[in-house]
Amino acid sequence: MDINKRCKIIILETSDIHGALLPIQYANNAPTSSGFAKIAAMIEQERGRGSFVLVVDNGDLIQGTPLVYHHAKLNAEAPNPMVRSLNEAGYDAAVLGNHEFNYGLELLNKAVRESHFPWLCANIVDAATGEPYFGTPYRMFKSPEGVKVAVLGLTTHYIPHWEKPEHIAGLRFEHVLESARKWVAKVREEEQPDVMVVSYHGGFERDLNTGEPTEPLTGENVGYALCTEVEGIDVLLTGHQHRTIAQEVNGVTVVQPGSQGTKLGKVELELERREDRFVIVSRKAELLSPEGFEAVPSIVKLVQKDEELTQAWLDTPIGKLLGDMRITDPMAVRLKEHPLIEFINRVQMDISGARISNTALFDNISPGFPPDITMRDIVSNYIYPNTLQVIRISGQDIKDALERFASYFATYTGGPVTVNPAFSEPKPQHYNYDMWEGIRYKLNIALPEGQRVVQLEYEGKPLNMNAEYDVVMNNYRAGGGGNYTMFQGKPVVRDIPTDMAELLASYIMERGTIEASLNANWEVIWE
Incomplete structure (x- = not known):
């Protein structure tokens, strides 16, 4: 040849x-x-x-x-x-x-x-x-x-x-x-x-x-x-x-x-x-x-x-924090409510007027907020250019979504809590596990997938599966992103086209000082 x-x-x-x-x-x-x-x-x-x-x-x-x-x-x-x-x-x-x-x-x-x-x-x-x-x-x-x-x-x-x-x-x-x-x-x-x-x-x-x-x-x-x-x-x-x-x-x-x-x-x-x-x-x-x-x-x-x-923009101080919003253990944040997650949900609810909200801890390197908050802290924690939408969904949709979120965890059989491979392979999908404000719920990950929501209440009463609720979430999730098909095609009550990072920064700058709070409205258990 x-x-x-x-x-x-x-x-x-x-x-x-x-x-x-x-x-x-x-x-x-x-x-x-x-x-x-x-x-x-x-x-x-x-x-x-x-x-x-x-x-x-x-x-x-x-x-x-x-x-x-x-x-x-x-x-x-x-x-x-x-x-x-x-x-x-x-x-x-x-x-x-x-x-x-x-x-x-x-x-x-x-x-x-x-x-x-x-x-x-x-x-x-x-x-x-x-x-x-x-x-x-x-x-x-x-x-x-x-x-x-x-x-x-x-x-x-x-x-x-x-x-x-x-x-x-x-x-x-x-x-x-x-x-x-x-x-x-x-x-x-x-x-x-x-x-x-x-x-x-x-x-x-x-x-x-x-x-x-x-x-x-x-x-x-x-x-x-x-x-x-x-x-x-x-x-x-x-x-x-x-x-x-x-x-x-x-x-x-x-x-x-x-x-x-x-x-x-x-x-x-x-x-x-x-x-x-x-x-x-x-x-x-x-x-x-x-x-x-x-x-x-x-x-x-x-x-x-x-x-x-x-770099100059990132290090521009925008406000102060009273309390602790630092993240040291990402898994712990996803098992029991953390002040940073509650804060983001509260901002979404304040801006949108919705009484129920969800958000995610997008990855495992989010540092949380220090006492003096800069733009670097904002973009280090909210890493996507998401905007907000309020969509109208049923109580059953909320329960179905929570079951989907609960499947983020592998079925607990002892030892440390682990992530379901479906959320980690072929790539990490931590952003597809949301945590909610405005409802009270409990997930038991020792139970089979689809049967993990063991408590779900709104305003002190069991959530009505047939009632409709306005929920604020990022535009990716509102469109069904992450295989949350229960959200697809639902009426959009309000669309807020400003990037969430900007909304968080504006919220903090307007107030000058924010305070960490925790109402512990949800938790993940395995018993």
Whole structure:
């Protein structure tokens, strides 16, 4: 075999960076071993190896850290720091993620205009014309040896279930599978690529080895179906679920590189020229770690001004706290009411006028509030750009939701309380366990799932299953996010479009001093 007939191409993927540009933790500015500036150093290294390299970002880029929040809310006229960084790193393409829409179309369109690379998305279309809204469903690339590579972009069509309507006005989200079938066939016929890459901001709905369902088949994730039901895909770049995956599914090479710049996905293909085209003869998928790499100096310098403005904003004092709202044990917070959770629920009730509220402790690194509260403390605890909605639901809906929340815990059989694997695999979903104010309840996790609500009262009486109640919650949950289907399609009594972090900050600033309180209206037991 003539070795000169063979060549390699490398496809590198980032996904779900979520604004994690610099290798720091904004809660305390401690260094981390991840972040885009370190990933960029890995990209430079891969480009230096001599093979043809394509670099694709798979979405959820411009939201998620105080740096990008500050840009979006207080410095939006400046160039987008994430886009500038990808430009500097020489990206070839990007795909829209669901969180790209969190700050509205104006900011997103500005980011797209500033990009030196195309944003690919075949299935988000202009509602009036039916044409891809962002103009570029796919892009063709050609290696020096003549290998033709097509990269098609797709985005989970479940976005309307989460996003504020005004942020997606004029858009239609077509089903990913239908769009994939249409566009893969079209690209194969018209462009005749040697390699067909689909970059899909979405994940997997089934076990990759057994094909068994791993979540309700809502359509949010259809990665397994793309591998098994759409002909012609060679490589599937995925994300959204924040998993670490590098393997093959039904002959399709699949990668998913975690989140926050903790991994770089790499697909290496070896191709052989046969007559007038190239054929893939070997393939390898792997995930590369940025540990040990230094942040690329040019990127750090590029965003220095953005970072300085963010740090000054984060350390601006906004009020004082009497009492203790620090968090030392996240599991304890979820087992018995904590002053921080009660405070957030009380703010939601005060702002909305609703008499019942729920909220979550979003992750296990939330520090709580110190005596002198700054913006850093706000964004370290309320990490998502959620807004609030008041929806009208029945007593039965509340009970059903509490049973779903109670399933967060594994059935207790002795020893420490543990999290149900359904809420920890394939990624931690602490944000899908809410705690309530305005009702009194008790959950017994020694009982089977679906039978754990052993006390449920409103205003001193058993909750009426047939009565209707107005409940305030974040927009993600109100739309049924987290598989809380009992909330989907319920009447929206009030919509509060301001980000919750801003609402918390405004509430504290208006009062100057807040006080920790605890009415202990709920608890989790195991007896």
